[in-house]
Amino acid sequence: MKQLRAWGNDLMVFLFPLETDRWLTVLRIGLGLQLAVYTLFLKNDWHYLFAGTAKGLVSRELGEAITSLDSPFIPKLGWLVALGGHIGLGEEMVLSVAWAGLLCAGCFLLLGLFCRPAAIIAWFLHLCAAESGGLLAYGADNLMTMGLFI
Amino acid sequence: MTSKRIYAAWAGVHFFLITVICLRGIFALVATDATILPSALNTCARSGEVVLASVLGKDLAASNPWRLGIATYLHAAGSQAGYGFFAPNIPGYHKLTLELYHEDGHMEYDVPHVQGGAAALRLDSLLDRLADPLYEPLREVTVKLLVLSVWQEHPDVKKIRAIFGSVNPPNISDFEHGKRESFQPLFSYDFSLRNEENQSTPQ
Numbered sequence: 001m002k003q004l005r006a007w008g009n010d011l012m013v014f015l016f017p018l019e020t021d022r023w024l025t026v027l028r029i030g031l032g033l034q035l036a037v038y039t040l041f042l043k044n045d046w047h048y049l050f051a052g053t054a055k056g057l058v059s060r061e062l063g064e065a066i067t068s069l070d071s072p073f074i075p076k077l078g079w080l081v082a083l084g085g086h087i088g089l090g091e092e093m094v095l096s097v098a099w100a101g102l103l104c105a106g107c108f109l110l111l112g113l114f115c116r117p118a119a120i121i122a123w124f125l126h127l128c129a130a131e132s133g134g135l136l137a138y139g140a141d142n143l144m145t146m147g148l149f150i
Numbered sequence: 151m152t153s154k155r156i157y158a159a160w161a162g163v164h165f166f167l168i169t170v171i172c173l174r175g176i177f178a179l180v181a182t183d184a185t186i187l188p189s190a191l192n193t194c195a196r197s198g199e200v201v202l203a204s205v206l207g208k209d210l211a212a213s214n215p216w217r218l219g220i221a222t223y224l225h226a227a228g229s230q231a232g233y234g235f236f237a238p239n240i241p242g243y244h245k246l247t248l249e250l251y252h253e254d255g256h257m258e259y260d261v262p263h264v265q266g267g268a269a270a271l272r273l274d275s276l277l278d279r280l281a282d283p284l285y286e287p288l289r290e291v292t293v294k295l296l297v298l299s300v301w302q303e304h305p306d307v308k309k310i311r312a313i314f315g316s317v318n319p320p321n322i323s324d325f326e327h328g329k330r331e332s333f334q335p336l337f338s339y340d341f342s343l344r345n346e347e348n349q350s351t352p353q
Contacts, residue, residue, distance in 0.1 A: 057264060071217075095291065135285070135292060142228045
């Protein structure tokens with residue numbers, strides 16, 4: 001029993017070492033930069049990639065339907081579009097707000113302003129975009145989701 | 151101390167799930183003979199894949215809360231897939247060529263296009279996926295949507311033939327002899343847009 005407790009204590013020391021949180025700063029700046037670059041590079045195609053059927057490259061609904069096969073509780077841009085519809089915002093406006101929100105969250109992370117809310121908003125909006133992208137998403141999206149989830 | 155224990159337990163569950171996902175991905179590759187491992191291991195790998203899939207609740211009903219919970223958590227953490235995208239693998243190159251038949255009888259070629267390089271990379275990724283047999287059920291509807299995006303720029307088009315194929319680069323000696331990349335059609339679809347009929351002719 002004593003041995004088990006000692007192992008447990010060793011594990012806690014290993015998992016929660018006393019060290020500076022500089023690594024967190026590096027991660028925050030890196031993710032903020034990555035997020036800002038991601039949104040800026042997709043600026044011209046954002047609506048075209050995430051628009052609904054007959055408005056974009058591949059329908060957002062198709063990507064969301066594929067995602068919903070795994071679970072209907074995975075966040076999607078369709079949720080935000082539906083929410084926007086309730087308060088009178090059109091799909092284009094909601095997509096623009098999502099894009100702007102993602103860019104702002106990235107800039108806030110980069111600058112170290114409102115880090116926790118910015119990280120949560122960035123994770124949620126990026127997850128929505130990655131999951132709604134469906135077939136258009138690729139490994140880099142997973143990598144970003146992982147980073148923002150941390 | 152209690153919060154530290156909760157974090158430790160969470161980290162344990164998280165890394166357990168990541169391990170299961172990764173092992174499942176590896177077993178899937180071994181089972182399909184995609185590795186240098188002997189094919190005698192295929193059956194074991196397939197069994198292992200089934201066991202790991204059941205750990206993730208894949209054998210449960212689609213509405214099962216356990217299955218939905220694990221799937222939602224893995225997607226939220228970005229860990230729903232293995233780490234194959236880090237592998238040093240040069241993917242094949244696929245192309246979707248569209249033959250646009252206008253009402254006046256002339257024909258022109260086009261491809262689905264986007265404005266930026268980042269979106270073009272995603273489009274290439276989509277085309278590479280369409281070649282995968284796993285995505286066969288989605289091929290026609292995806293191609294149809296891609297055709298629709300091009301058709302909106304050419305409203306006078308009567309019919310569009312979408313030809314999907316792989317682009318095969320020449321080997322070094324062929325390249326030195328002036329041979330260029332070749333296009334190998336894999337399947338094609340005919341879409342008659344005016345009367346909303348479509349006829350698929352996979353090849």
